Amino acid sequence: MLADIEKYLYREVRLLDERRFEEWTDLFTEDGYYWVPAYPNQTDPYKAVSIFFDDRQVMRTRLSRLDHPNIHAQKPPSRTVHIVSNIEIDEKHDVEGEILVHSTLQMMEFRLDKQTHYGGRAQHLLLKTDDGFMLKWKRVDLINCDGVFEPLAIPF
Amino acid sequence: MTSYDTNALRGLVQSDRVHKDFYINPDVFDIEMERIFGRIWLFVGHTSQVPNNGDYLTTTVARQPVIMSRDRNGKVHVMFNRCTHRGSQVCLEQFGNTKRFECPYHAWVFNNDGSFAGAPYPKGYADGFLDKEKLDLVKLPRMEIYRGFVFVSLSTDVPDIDEFLGPMKDHIDAFCDRSPEGEVEACAGVFRYRYDGNWKLQMENQTDVYHIMFTHVSTTDEDGKQFRREGAEEDEAGKVKVLAKNSRLDDQWEEHPLGGHRHGHVYMGRFAMDKKNSGPVYDRYKASMEKAYGDQAEENMTVRTHNSIFYPHWSIQHLSQHIRVMNPISVDCTENIIIPLKLKGAPEEMWHAALRSNNNSHSPSGMVMSDDMEVWVRCHEGLKTQSTDWVILARGMNEKFSGDNTGSYESHGTSESGARNQQLAWIDYMCGQG
Helix, strand or coil: CHHHHHHHHHHHHHHHHCCCHHHHHCCEEEEEEEEEECCCCCCCCCCCCEEEEEEHHHHHHHHHHHCCCCCHHHCCCCEEEEEEEEEEECCCCCCCCEEEEEEEEEEEEEECCEEEEEEEEEEEEEEEECCEEEEEEEEEEECCCCCCECCCCCCC | CCCCCHHHHHHCEECCEEECHHHHCHHHHHHHHHHHHCCCCEEEEEHHHCCCCCEEEEEEECCEEEEEEECCCCCEEEEECCCCCCCCCCCCCCEEECCEEECCCCCCEEECCCCEEECCCHHHCCCCHHHHCCCCCCECCEEEEECCEEEEECCCCCCCHHHHHHHHHHHHHHHHCCCCCCCEECCCCCEEEEECCCHHHHHHHCCCHHHHHHHCHHHECCCCCECCCCCCHHHHCCCCCECCCCCCCCHHHHCCEEEECHHHCEEEECCCECCCCCCHHHHHHHHHHHHHHHHHHHHHHCCCEEEEEECCCEEEECCCCEEEEEEEEECCEEEEEEEECEECCCCHHHHHHHHHHHHHHHCCCCCCHHHHHHHHHHHHHHHCCCCCCEEECCCCCCCCCCCCCCCCEEEECCCCHHHHHHHHHHHHHHHCCC
């Protein structure tokens, strides 16, 4: 099981590094979401601002923008590498058909002679289906979530 | 180092162009900090950011760390974040609640209204010294609050706040009066981000209709229409979106109203929308507004301005529902603070849609701001070249522009009048007629 989950998470972030954004979006269930809170210890995305809080519709907007020939903030594009480690299955999450996975996540980004390093803790809620896992939500709690940022384009 | 005299400063701004040093010269920046940011009203925050007695937040005003707090009697204070003993900042949390601030160095203690509350081992001082010396945390020289908007000044010698804001006060009123309770609430925290470019590049961008269809072309779909940005709540909240054809220059944009007032304040009229607001949530909102304002409700619900840009460093974004503060860090670095605002008493669904819209458009990953920042950084880098000394702001010069920093003006479309109006104020502040 852990090996399957590892494989899934590695592929998930590889799709971002390879800029296969449509395939990445398709990992999520129709009611799935991607959430990066702007403050630590958040429990509700409607209580405070979020760096990302994308449902499938916003994801599609964001990612089709990334494919637009004139997205100036990505000309030239960022190169990224995501590093997933410390993967743990949440034993306390006892919902039939669901697996809650905790991990640590880093993203290195390079653009215009500048390299930036982000890091935080990630959570994935996976649904077991006949065709493998579906992603109900992914949440990333960056250690600098309430810090001062430079513009971001690529999901963590 | 050269020091710019008044004539040299005046020479940087001509009627239809500005010299590159206006944006990139560090000496000019230092003079701006003294004569503009040091001498006029600046925005520090909204009282709803410190809703309860004992609440505080830390921020910066013209590069100086300050604390905004609410004392045990509910009164709001803004003071320098500097121990009156040896200079250490007394608080580094972004926000919180406390009765007292304690300096980490020698544990001098200050009440949450800034008053000095004691120093350890007082016997080490001469008799009466601690009582006689003024040891309270030092307040900003001036502070005024208007409908929760907190203004401060680094100098006591500032114009009357009403005179300074002039007709822009109506823009604050218009925003607050969209709430059934006549109040806005900054209750969702803030975004902070920075770009490597001069502060004025952003100030001038905010009434620049000309750039929208080019800089933001990637936020349109194949038909040239705006993407939706709010997510699922948009329809539910009955929110409307910017009319089609963002991606090309047409009459819609050229008719767009612009204007400004004395002291460098400018605004952009509301964008044309694709449809009227409607739906069950909107109906609830309308009902609560009618209950609160009667015949005035329709008027109060009508958003007339897209944004209101208060010189020198902040704006109200009426449609996207936030305050934007643009804090200069250095000549080539600017920090933005985005403060989303809730219309108190309006349906929760509307607030959710507004919050999501802010996440999607104006967060560090925002689909609108990131292209703007890219452009400002490229401008700042490009201006460093010896290519040519001048930046051309002549668009709309063939039309009547009555702005002369003595009164109000109206303009329209893709005219660069907003930037020119700010620059007229800049000359007056920098050269001594502000």
